[in-house]
Amino acid sequence: MPQPPNLDTARAELRRLFGFPDFRGRQADVIERVLAGQSTLAVMPTGAGKSLTYQLPATMLGGTCVVISPLIALMHDQLRAARANGIRAATLTSADADWRETLDAFRSGSLDLLYVAPERASQPSFRELLGSARLALFAVDEAHCVSEWGHDFRPDYRQLRPLMDAFADVPRLALTATADAHTRADILAQLGIPADGLVVAGFDRPNIRYAIRARDSLPRQLARLCDDHPGPGIVYAPTRRKVEQLAEQLAEATGRPVLPYHAGLPPETRAANQAAFVASEDMVIVATIAFGMGIDKPDVRFVAHAATPKSIEAYYQETGRAGRDGDPAVALMLWGAGDFAQARMRIAEVEPERQQGERQRLDSLAGLVETPGCRRAVLLRHFGESPPENCGNCDNCLDPPAMIDVTQLSRKVLSAAYRTGQSFGFGHLQKVLTGVEDERVRAKGHEQLSVFGIVSPEEAPLLQPVVRALQVRGLLAQTEHGGLRLAGDVREILSGTATVAITKPPARQRGRSRRNGAAPNPVGDPLFDALRELRRTLASEAGVPPYVVFHDAALRAMAADRPASLSEMSQIPGVGAKKLEAYGKAFLKAIADN
Numbered sequence: 195m196p197q198p199p200n201l202d203t204a205r206a207e208l209r210r211l212f213g214f215p216d217f218r219g220r221q222a223d224v225i226e227r228v229l230a231g232q233s234t235l236a237v238m239p240t241g242a243g244k245s246l247t248y249q250l251p252a253t254m255l256g257g258t259c260v261v262i263s264p265l266i267a268l269m270h271d272q273l274r275a276a277r278a279n280g281i282r283a284a285t286l287t288s289a290d291a292d293w294r295e296t297l298d299a300f301r302s303g304s305l306d307l308l309y310v311a312p313e314r315a316s317q318p319s320f321r322e323l324l325g326s327a328r329l330a331l332f333a334v335d336e337a338h339c340v341s342e343w344g345h346d347f348r349p350d351y352r353q354l355r356p357l358m359d360a361f362a363d364v365p366r367l368a369l370t371a372t373a374d375a376h377t378r379a380d381i382l383a384q385l386g387i388p389a390d391g392l393v394v395a396g397f398d399r400p401n402i403r404y405a406i407r408a409r410d411s412l413p414r415q416l417a418r419l420c421d422d423h424p425g426p427g428i429v430y431a432p433t434r435r436k437v438e439q440l441a442e443q444l445a446e447a448t449g450r451p452v453l454p455y456h457a458g459l460p461p462e463t464r465a466a467n468q469a470a471f472v473a474s475e476d477m478v479i480v481a482t483i484a485f486g487m488g489i490d491k492p493d494v495r496f497v498a499h500a501a502t503p504k505s506i507e508a509y510y511q512e513t514g515r516a517g518r519d520g521d522p523a524v525a526l527m528l529w530g531a532g533d534f535a536q537a538r539m540r541i542a543e544v545e546p547e548r549q550q551g552e553r554q555r556l557d558s559l560a561g562l563v564e565t566p567g568c569r570r571a572v573l574l575r576h577f578g579e580s581p582p583e584n585c586g587n588c589d590n591c592l593d594p595p596a597m598i599d600v601t602q603l604s605r606k607v608l609s610a611a612y613r614t615g616q617s618f619g620f621g622h623l624q625k626v627l628t629g630v631e632d633e634r635v636r637a638k639g640h641e642q643l644s645v646f647g648i649v650s651p652e653e654a655p656l657l658q659p660v661v662r663a664l665q666v667r668g669l670l671a672q673t674e675h676g677g678l679r680l681a682g683d684v685r686e687i688l689s690g691t692a693t694v695a696i697t698k699p700p701a702r703q704r705g706r707s708r709r710n711g712a713a714p715n716p717v718g719d720p721l722f723d724a725l726r727e728l729r730r731t732l733a734s735e736a737g738v739p740p741y742v743v744f745h746d747a748a749l750r751a752m753a754a755d756r757p758a759s760l761s762e763m764s765q766i767p768g769v770g771a772k773k774l775e776a777y778g779k780a781f782l783k784a785i786a787d788n
Contacts, residue, residue, distance in 0.1 A: 195424060196232065196257075196315075198229050198230055199229050199251075199254045199255070200226075200229065200566060201222055201225070201226050201229075201429070203254065204225055204226075204229065204250060205217070206576055206592070206759075207253060207254060207282075208246075208250060208738065209770075210249075210276065210770060210771050211250065211279050211280060211281070211689070211767070211770045211772070212246065212279055212770045213252065213748075213767060213768045213769040213770035213771075213773065213774075214767055214768065215765065215767065218242065218243055219238065219242050219243070219395045219396070219592060220236070220238065220242075220393055220394075220395035220396075221238075221243055221246060221247055221435060221729060223244070223393050224236045224238075224247040224367070224393050225247055225251060225700050226565055227295055227393070228248065228251045228331060228367055229251055229255070229364065229474050231365045232365060232391060232556060233363075233365045233366040233367070233385075233386070233388065233391050234366070234368070234391045234392075234393055235369075235370075235373070235378065235381055235385070235387050235391055235392050235393070236367065236368070236369050236370075236393045236395065237370055237373055237378060237392070237393070237395060237397075238371060238395040238396075239371050239395065239396065239397050239398065239399050239514065240371045240399065240511075240514030240518060241399060241492075241514070241517060241518040241519070241520060242371075242395055243373070244335075244369045244371070245272060245275075245335075245369075247305075247367065247369070248261065248307075248331060248333035248367055248369075248383060248788045249276055249279075250305065251330070251331060251509055252281070252306040252307050252331065252638065253281055253306050253332065256328060256330060256597050257303070257309070257327070257328035257331075258300060258303070258305045258306065258308050258327060258328070258329060259306065259308070259328045259330050259331040259333055260273070260305050260308050260310065260315075260324065260327075260331070260332050260333070261307055261308065261309045261310070261313070261333045261335060262312050262315050262332070262333070262334045262335065262351075262354060263310075263311065263335040263336065263383065264311065264335070264336050264339055264348060265308055265311075265737075266285075266287045266288070266289050266311065267465075267468055268335075269285045269287060269309040270285060270289075270492055271472065271490035271491070272309065272490055273285050273309060273421045274659040274738050274739070274742050275490070276306075276740055277361065277409065278305055278468045278738065278742045278743070278771050278772065278773065278776075279772055279773070280333050280771065280772030281306050281307060281772070282299075282305050282306045282307070283305065283306060283307035283308075283309070283310070283528045284296040284299060284300070284305055284308055285308075285309040286308060286309070286310050286314065287309075287310070287314070287655055289641060292383060296308070297323070299324050300323070300326075302327075303327060303328060303735055304546070305538050305675070308459045311350075311352060312350035312353065312489050313350050314354075315353070315354060315357055316350055316353030316354065316357065319356075319442050319633045319651065321357055321360055322499035323386050324357075324360075324361065328737045329364045330364070331364065331365055331366075331367060332354075332358050332361075332364055332365070332366045332367070333366075333367045333368075333369065334348070334351075334354060334366065334367070334368045334369065334371070334385060334423035335369050335787040336370060337351075337368035337369055337370040337373075337381050337385065338370040338372055338377055338381065338507075339351045340352060340354065340368075340380075340381055340384045340385060341373070341377045341380035341381050342380070342383060350645070351384075352384065352447055352657070354385065355384060355385060355386055358385070358386065359386065362551070363672050364387070364576050366387055368385050368387060370380055370735065371397075371511065371514055372507050372510050372511045372514075373507075373577075374507070374576065374577055375578050377507075377599075377632065378394075379391060382552075386419060386498055394708060395755065396579065397510070397573070397574055397577045397579060398570065398574060398579075398581070398773065399514065399517065400519060400525060400585070400587060401517045401520055401522055401590075402513060402516055402517050402524070402587075403522070403524045403525070403571060403587050403588060403589075404513070404522050404569040404573070404587075404588040404589065405524065405525070405526045405527070405560070405569075405588065405589040406526075406527040406529065406569060406589065407526070407527070407528055407589075408528070408529060408530065408662060408699070409500075409501075409528045409529060409530075410531045410658070412500055413440065413443040413444065413447060413530060413597070414447075415528055416429060416444055416498055416500070416528075417443075417444060417447040417448050419498055419524070419526055420444060420447075420448045420450055420478055420495055420557075421448065423494075423496045423524060424475055424476060424495070424525075425475065425476060425494070425495030426471065426475065426476060426477055426491065426493055426494050426495060426644050427442070427477075427478045427479075427494065427495055427497070427498065427499070428478070428481060428494055428497045428515055429478060429479070429480045429481070429497075429498045429499075429500060430481060430482070430483060430485075430497070430498065430499050430500060430501075430503070431480055431481070431500045432482075432483065432500065432501040432533075433482070433694065434456040434457070434458045434482060436500065436501075437454045437455070437480050437481060437482055437658060437764075438454050438499060439727060440480045441453060441454040441480040444478060444480065446609070448478075449475070450476060450478055451470075451474065451476065451477045451478070452477070452478045452479070452480060452773075453467040453470060453471060453477065453478075453479050453480070453560040454467065454479075454480050454738060455467050455480070455482070455484070455485050456482045457472075457482065457484050458487055458657075467479065469613050470486070471491070472491050472739045473733070473739045473740070475493070475562045475626065475726070475730075475740060481504075481618045483504075483508070483512065485720070490518075490520040491536065491739070491741065492516070492741050492745055493515065493518075493521070493745070494515050494516045494518065494523065494747055495516065495517070495521075495522075495523050495524070495739055496516060496523060496524040496525070496526065496780055497512060497513050497515050497516040497523075497524075497525050497526075497527045498525075498527075498528065498531075498707070499526070499528060500513070500528055500755050501528070501529065501530070501533050502530075502533040502534065502537070502692070503527075504537075504555070504557070504560050505555040505556070505558070505559055506555070506559050506562060506573065506576050507555075507564070509527070509559070510573060510577075513525035519741075519745050519746060519747060521746065521747065527563070527761065529563055529662060530662070531665035531666060531734060532665075532672070533664035534560060534665050534668075535665050535671060535672040535765065536544065536575075536583035536668050536672070537556050538556065538671060539671075539672065541553055541556065542679075551710075555734055557668075558576055560667065560668075562665075563666060564574075564666055564696075565590065566590060566594070566597055567590060567591065568581075568582075568583060568584050568585050568588055568590060568591050569590055569591075570585035570587070570588050570591075571583060571584075571585065571587075574762075584605070595697035595698055596697070596698040597695045597697060597698070598656070598695060598696055598697075598698050599685050599693060599713055600656060600659075600660050600695065600696055601654055601687065601690070601692075601694045601695075602692045603649070603656055603657070604648060604662050604663075604687055604694040605672075605687060605688055605690070606645060606648055607623065607627070607657065607660055607661060608628060608664070608669070608670070608680060608687065608688055609624055609688070610623050610627050610643075610645040611623060611670065611679065611680060612680055613643050613644070614626060614638070614640055614643070614645075616673070616678070616679035616680060617673060617675070617677040617679070618677050618679065619676050619677055619678060620657075620658065620661055621642075622634065623661075623682065624654075624657055624658075625644075625772065626640050626643065626645060626646055627645060627647070627648060627649040627654075628647065628648060628649050628651075628657075629647025629649075632655070635669065642759070655699070656696075656699070657726040658697065659696055659699050659735065660680070660716060662693075663676075663696045665696065667682070668681055668682040669681060669683075669684050669687070670760045671680045703734070706750035720788055721753045721756075721784075721785065721788040722749060722750065722753040724787075725749045725752055725753060725781065725784055725785075726740075726782065726787045728780060728784045729744060729749065732777060743773070743777060744768060744769070744773065744781075745768055745779070747767070747768060748766055748767065748768035748769060751767060751768075752766055752781060752785060756785050757782065757785065758782070758786070759782070759787070760774060760778050760779070760782070763778050763781065763782060764778075770781075
């Protein structure tokens with residue numbers, strides 16, 4: 195029998211198809227297992243090249259690789275990129291009018307890749323179709339969806355095991371960027387992958403700068419972010435109404451193209467907005483988390499959360515949309531105490547057996563928000579890694595915050611909440627504590643309380659950060675009508691046996707800066723600008739996003755190296771044989787003319 199392809203053969207194919215000189219990270223380990231017919235779970239950070247671990251073997255093995263992917267938009271993004279590299283690929287979805295041609299191509303063995311959704315893959319008719327042709331591999335993308343412990347469980351993923359068991363001799367490759375130890379064990383069990391098939395490439399995304407700040411003026415904070423980072427960006431908002439509002443405000447404040455995306459928009463509008471964003475080099479899209487996995491755009495320069503995400507897993511997944519091309523990117527979370535209060539109220543509404551796990555998720559997220567130390571270290575420790583104490587690329591490492599002991603002020607706040615009846619919001623408590631005697635305070639007799647006016651003018655600016663910290667820690671909770679009540683175990687703080695410290699709030703910035711975070715591309719270099727313009731033209735003619743033609747990194751290398759022949763152009767990372775044939779001469783002419 196012929197020997198299966200080895201890694202040396204795979205490296206040559208990598209150079210030919212994708213234009214890369216060698217594998218990155220743990221790609222080689224995963225591909226070696228796939229080529230040997232071994233089932234594998236690969237946990238690799240977003241941007242580490244997960245799709246290449248099945249796309250490359252699919253061109254080398256006999257038969258078709260069936261890729262199960264959760265969203266049609268994501269499949270179509272991956273389809274465009276695969277075809278641009280000369281891979282024979284197709285999708286079989288409800289949005290495809292050419293399904294008859296796809297079926298014929300699959301049955302004739304003319305496809306390297308066939309993308310389908312889990313809902314289709316679980317149908318008996320699809321199992322019959324797979325029996326009509328040779329299969330090389332099952333690739334399950336976003337595999338955390340198969341686990342009830344994962345942050346984005348999809349019941350249809352549970353139907354994949356019977357399908358794959360029907361073709362027991364076909365290896366399985368499960369892929370995810372987001373899975374803690376418990377979730378990884380569940381994925382292995384649910385998909386029938388042996389424990390020794392686990393390959394963990396790590397979770398670090400060193401090119402992403404993590405920053406977390408309290409919300410003070412959301413539109414202004416987001417507008418500053420847009421000004422500082424001129425490339426494409428995503429803003430996640432918690433509700434459809436907030437999406438619409440922020441999209442309008444940011445468009446007006448920044449002058450940049452800004453579009454909304456949420457499930458309440460007409461399907462054709464939603465699809466058009468997503469397509470416009472994918473094709474753009476400077477658009478900002480404001481979206482609900484429904485936008486999450488449906489994006490395979492490599493050049494997103496920032497991801498902002500206008501409210502806290504559901505969990506650290508969700509945060510990692512959503513911020514992973516930034517900087518997939520490896521260039522510098524920013525992840526900014528803007529949070530408020532009400533985010534945590536509402537999350538704790540939602541936990542009370544879920545099934546009792548899930549509440550403890552949900553509380554643990556929320557406490558972990560609170561730890562990320564509150565830490566005075568390295569944000570990246572908190573993230574990586576959550577996923578079972580042992581990172582250094584300082585990453586040098588998060589807000590706390592770059593500008594270490596000062597800590598303030600606010601134990602006494604916390605006791606005053608808790609006492610005021612208790613003595614006013616645990617039914618008033620922050621504004622009323624602030625007036626009582628600072629001695630503001632208005633009509634409502636007098637009507638309730640609160641000017642007679644021992645806590646009236648006990649907060650000095652020097653302490654007053656810290657009241658809101660302290661209340662936020664107490665809410666994050668679950669020591670103050672919102673009532674049904676928006677008041678604040680004592681929660682958790684506050685006795686140690688009230689008795690003085692426990693302390694409370696917070697990071698010193700930053701000075702409030704006024705106005706907006708312009709592009710303090712340097713763009714990663716040499717915009718203003720005439721040659722680089724000319725190559726970008728040529729890329730836009732070619733992409734428009736081909737009906738694909740610009741990054742499908744070449745990534746920015748390839749354009750930077752062309753501008754720096756100025757290749758003068760197709761042979762020299764072929765040495766640029768990211769220039770494979772298919773792209774060299776399609777675009778090489780046009781880019782060589784642009785280089786020669788500039």
